[in-house]
Amino acid sequence: xxxxxxxxxxxxxxxxxxxxxxxxxxxxxxxxIDTVERDLAVLQALGLKLTYTLETHMxxxxxxxxxxxxxxxxxxxxVPAMDKLACADVGVEENQVFRVGQIxxxxxxxxxxxxxxxxxxxxxxxxxxxxxxxxLLIEACGRTDFQSGDPVKLYQSITEKFFTLxxxxxxYPAHDYEGRQITTIGQEKNRNPRVGxxxxxxxxxxxxxGLNLPYPRKIDFAVPGNExxxxxxxxxxxxxxxxxxxxxxxxxxxxxxxxxDQG
Amino acid sequence: xxxxxxxxxxxxxxxxxxxxxxxxxxxxxxxxIDTVERDLAVLQALGLKLTYTLETHMxxxxxxxxxxxxxxxxxxxxVPAMDKLACADVGVEENQVFRVGQIxxxxxxxxxxxxxxxxxxxxxxxxxxxxxxxxLLIEACGRTDFQSGDPVKLYQSITEKFFTLxxxxxxYPAHDYEGRQITTIGQEKNRNPRVGxxxxxxxxxxxxxGLNLPYPRKIDFAVPGNExxxxxxxxxxxxxxxxxxxxxxxxxxxxxxxxxDQG
Numbered sequence: 001x002x003x004x005x006x007x008x009x010x011x012x013x014x015x016x017x018x019x020x021x022x023x024x025x026x027x028x029x030x031x032x033i034d035t036v037e038r039d040l041a042v043l044q045a046l047g048l049k050l051t052y053t054l055e056t057h058m059x060x061x062x063x064x065x066x067x068x069x070x071x072x073x074x075x076x077x078x079v080p081a082m083d084k085l086a087c088a089d090v091g092v093e094e095n096q097v098f099r100v101g102q103i104x105x106x107x108x109x110x111x112x113x114x115x116x117x118x119x120x121x122x123x124x125x126x127x128x129x130x131x132x133x134x135x136l137l138i139e140a141c142g143r144t145d146f147q148s149g150d151p152v153k154l155y156q157s158i159t160e161k162f163f164t165l166x167x168x169x170x171x172y173p174a175h176d177y178e179g180r181q182i183t184t185i186g187q188e189k190n191r192n193p194r195v196g197x198x199x200x201x202x203x204x205x206x207x208x209x210g211l212n213l214p215y216p217r218k219i220d221f222a223v224p225g226n227e228x229x230x231x232x233x234x235x236x237x238x239x240x241x242x243x244x245x246x247x248x249x250x251x252x253x254x255x256x257x258x259x260x261d262q263g
Numbered sequence: 264x265x266x267x268x269x270x271x272x273x274x275x276x277x278x279x280x281x282x283x284x285x286x287x288x289x290x291x292x293x294x295x296i297d298t299v300e301r302d303l304a305v306l307q308a309l310g311l312k313l314t315y316t317l318e319t320h321m322x323x324x325x326x327x328x329x330x331x332x333x334x335x336x337x338x339x340x341x342v343p344a345m346d347k348l349a350c351a352d353v354g355v356e357e358n359q360v361f362r363v364g365q366i367x368x369x370x371x372x373x374x375x376x377x378x379x380x381x382x383x384x385x386x387x388x389x390x391x392x393x394x395x396x397x398x399l400l401i402e403a404c405g406r407t408d409f410q411s412g413d414p415v416k417l418y419q420s421i422t423e424k425f426f427t428l429x430x431x432x433x434x435y436p437a438h439d440y441e442g443r444q445i446t447t448i449g450q451e452k453n454r455n456p457r458v459g460x461x462x463x464x465x466x467x468x469x470x471x472x473g474l475n476l477p478y479p480r481k482i483d484f485a486v487p488g489n490e491x492x493x494x495x496x497x498x499x500x501x502x503x504x505x506x507x508x509x510x511x512x513x514x515x516x517x518x519x520x521x522x523x524d525q526g
Contacts, residue, residue: 001389005431005449126264126387168268170433170445179453182433182445186268190442 008032011062012177020101025051027100029131030174031065033230034243050075056133057117058226060219067230071246077229080118087229108161110135112154113142128169137173138183139192144208151208155201271295274325275440283364288314290363292394293437294328296493297506313338319396320380321489323482330493334509340492343381350492371424373398375417376405391432400436401446402455407471414471418464
C-alpha cells in the first residue's frame with residue numbers, strides 16, 4: 001500500500017492518499033479545492049491515476065476538491081450515502097466495506113460534528129488505522145454547534161465506535177492546528193481533555209456547549225458548495241475564487257485515450 | 264502481525280511485542296524486569312511463546328526482563344553486537360536484517376544516548392515503523408550526560424538516520440512521561456523542541472549540555488545488572504529486589520517437553 005498524509009494550510013486540513021499497489025487504484029480522503037494542484041503533482045510523482053475521492057462529512061471550513069479532481073482525472077466522488085448528493089457517484093454506509101483495490105475501508109457512522117459524519121477504518125496487518133474525520137482530533141474533537149451538530153451524539157460516536165477499538169489503533173484526524181500528525185485510541189483515552197479519562201457524557205456536553213467558538217469564516221460558501229461536491233457558489237470571496245477555476249482542456253485531452261487515437 | 268504497546272509505570276518504559284502470525288515467532292523489544300509477569304500474561308492471552316527479547320541499548324533507568332524471560336520461556340537474548348555481552352545469545356548490527364518469522368527488523372546504529380544504541384525499523388506495508396529507543400522521544404530525546412553519551416553523535420543519529428526517513432514513518436519511543444504513545448518523523452521534524460525545525464548541531468549541543476538533569480535513581484544497579492542481561496546485582500535496593508526473583512520450577516517443567524515425556 002502507498003500512503004501519504006498531505007496538509008492544506010489555510011484550513012489546517014489533512015488529506016490522505018491510499019493506493020493499492022496491486023491494482024493501481026487509489027483514493028484521496030477529504031481533498032481540499034485549494035490543493036488540487038498539489039494532489040495532482042503527488043499522483044504524478046507516484047505514477048498513480050486517481051480512482052476515488054472520499055469525504056468524511058460535509059465540510060464547513062473548506063471546499064472539497066472532489067468535483068475538480070473528477071474533472072481532471074475521471075475519479076468517482078464517494079460520500080456518505082445518507083448525504084443523498086445528486087453530484088456524487090458512490091454512497092458509502094456503515095457495515096458495507098468500501099474497497100480500493102485490495103484496501104478495505106470500513107465506514108463508521110459517527111454523527112455529532114455533523115449529522116452524517118463517517119469515519120473510515122482499515123487494518124494494515126500490524127494495527128488498525130482510523131481516519132477519524134472531525135469526530136476525533138488530537139486532544140480535541142470537532143465542534144458541535146452548527147450543521148446538525150449534537151454533543152450527545154458525538155460523545156456516543158467517540159466512546160462507542162472509537163474507544164472500543166484496540167488502544168494501538170492509529171488515529172489520523174482530518175485536522176490539526178499545532179503541527180501534530182497522529183495519535184492513537186489509547187493516547188486519546190488517556191489524554192483527550194474533552195472526552196478522555198472516562199469523562200461523563202454530561203461533562204462532555206457541558207464542555208462542548210461552553211466553547212463559544214467564532215462563526216466559521218468559510219461556512220456560508222463552503223456548505224452550499226460542498227452540497228454540490230465542490231462547486232464554487234457565487235458568494236465565494238475574491239481571495240478563494242482562484243481555486244475554483246477548472247482549467248478547460250482541449251476536447252482530445254478531456255477524455256481517456258483509446259486505441260486508434262494514436263498515430 | 265500481532266502488535267502490542269505495553270507500558271511499565273515506574274520507569275515510564277514502553278515494551279513492544281511483535282509476533283509473526285505465520286510462524287508464531289515473536290519478540291519483546293525492551294522488556295522490563297518489573298513487568299515480566301504482565302508480559303507472560305500477554306503472551307498467554309495471545310497464545311504466543313516468546314522467541315526473542317531485543318534491547319535497543321544498555322538501560323540506566325530499569326533492569327531488562329531479558330534474563331528472567333529466558334529462564335521462563337527459553338527466549339533468546341538479542342542485543343547490539345558491539346555490546347559484546349557474554350550473557351546474550353544473538354548480536355545485531357546495522358545492515359544485517361534481524362528476522363522474527365516474516366517480520367524484518369532493520370537495526371540502525373544510533374549512538375549518542377549511549378555509545379552502542381540501536382533503533383529498529385520495519386515496513387508494515389502501509390508505512391515504515393521506527394522503534395526509536397531512547398534516541399528520539401516524543402518532543403524530546405534521551406539524555407547524553409552519562410554512559411558514553413555524546414550530544415554530537417545523538418544529533419547525527421537523529422538527523423542523518425531518522426530525519427531522512429519518510430515523514431509518515433511511525434515512531435514508537437522507548438519512553439514517554441506524559442501518556443503519549445506515538446509520533447511520526449514529520450511531527451518531530453516540525454515540533455521537537457530540541458532538534459526539530461532545522462535546529463543546528465551547535466544549538467542542540469547547547470540544549471543538551473544545559474539540561475542539568477538529576478542523577479538517575481537506578482543507574483548504579485541498572486547498568487551493572489543489564490551488563491549481565493538483567494541479573495540483579497547485590498546493590499539493588501530492597502523495594503526493587505522482589506522483581507529480581509526467578510521462580511524455580513520443578514525439573515520436569517524447566518525444559519521443553521519432548522516426545523516420550525507423556526503417558
